[in-house]
Amino acid sequence: DTAVSQTPKYLVTQMGNDKSIKCEQNLGHDTMYWYKQDSKKFLKIMFSYNNKELIINETVPNRFSPKSPDKAHLNLHINSLELGDSAVYFCASSLGGDWVETQYFGPGTRLLVL
Amino acid sequence: GQQVMQIPQYQHVQEGEDFTTYCNSSTTLSNIQWYKQRPGGHPVFLIQLVKSGEVKKQKRLTFQFGEAKKNSSLHITATQTTDVGTYFCADNTNAGKSTFGDGTTLTVKP
Numbered sequence: 001d002t003a004v005s006q007t008p009k010y011l012v013t014q015m016g017n018d019k020s021i022k023c024e025q026n027l028g029h030d031t032m033y034w035y036k037q038d039s040k041k042f043l044k045i046m047f048s049y050n051n052k053e054l055i056i057n058e059t060v061p062n063r064f065s066p067k068s069p070d071k072a073h074l075n076l077h078i079n080s081l082e083l084g085d086s087a088v089y090f091c092a093s094s095l096g097g098d099w100v101e102t103q104y105f106g107p108g109t110r111l112l113v114l
Numbered sequence: 115g116q117q118v119m120q121i122p123q124y125q126h127v128q129e130g131e132d133f134t135t136y137c138n139s140s141t142t143l144s145n146i147q148w149y150k151q152r153p154g155g156h157p158v159f160l161i162q163l164v165k166s167g168e169v170k171k172q173k174r175l176t177f178q179f180g181e182a183k184k185n186s187s188l189h190i191t192a193t194q195t196t197d198v199g200t201y202f203c204a205d206n207t208n209a210g211k212s213t214f215g216d217g218t219t220l221t222v223k224p
Contacts, residue, residue: 033212041200043157043214056211090156101206102147105156 003027004106006091012112013081020077021109023091030096031055032074033103034066037088049074050096081113118143118205120215128223133190135218137203144207146186148177151217152199160188193222 004025013019025032033056034046048056052068063079074091088108094101119138127133137146145164149157161170163179163186170177176189190197203215 041151041217041219043202043217045211045213048211092157102159102162103157103204103212105158108156 004091004093004104006089006106006109008109009107010110010112012114014114015081015083017081018077018079019081019111020075021089021091021111022073022075023106024073025091025093025104025106026072027093027104029093029104030071031094031101032068032071033092033094034074034076035090035092035105037090037108039087043090047074047076083113086111086113118146118203118213118215120203120218122218123216124219124221126221126223127193129195130192133193133197133220134187135201135203135220136185136187137215138185139205140184142183143186143205144183145205146179147204147206147212148186148188149202149204149214150199151202155199157202190220193220195222195224198222 007022031050033048035043036046037043045058046060047066049068051071065077068074088110090108091106092103094103121136125133147162148160150160151157161177166183167181168179174191178187186203198221200217200219202217204212206212
């Protein structure tokens with residue numbers, strides 16, 4: 001069983017569209033994250049949720065809206081997609097409650113905006 | 115905010131040569147983690163260092179945490195083609211928020 005799963009794996013869409021990426025973890029973790037990895041492989045945190053509550057919100061356009069229906073799921077909705085949104089988006093999870101935490105990453109969603 | 119500088123950005127080696135990547139911070143780190151991302155894959159946790167001057171080994175990989183806890187290194191002895199990928203250090207000093215270095219992408223020529 002995959003510990004952290006994301007759907008879809010690939011997403012090709014037109015500029016201006018709205019799209020969602022879903023993430024689920026079956027590790028029983030309390031904390032989940034969204035990262036963006038650009039073409040240079042720089043990995044930047046976007047959001048962090050602990051037990052369905054937003055705890056980290058980096059400087060991300062408000063076109064990006066995370067939603068956590070329960071602690072096992074963290075979805076990312078993107079409105080009015082722009083060319084610069086093309087990247088690989090990784091979901092991750094960690095145990096939570098301890099500052100020394102290992103993060104488990106999902107396989108990534110490769111988003112291409114045309 | 116907390117920044118972790120990682121060098122070099124790219125390293126090309128001949129199979130059998132050694133490889134080292136370095137992470138540096140201007141402030142003291144509580145801990146540092148290392149991740150490996152294979153081409154087309156996702157970051158996978160390798161190890162975590164917490165103590166000042168700590169050294170840990172995993173087969174051909176040696177991880178060090180500086181005495182002042184401001185720098186760390188990952189050294190691979192006698193690289194193999196299976197070592198290719200991007201190696202990231204990550205500072206998890208602020209709970210719930212990891213700051214990743216920019217990564218070092220290693221290519222190994224057989």
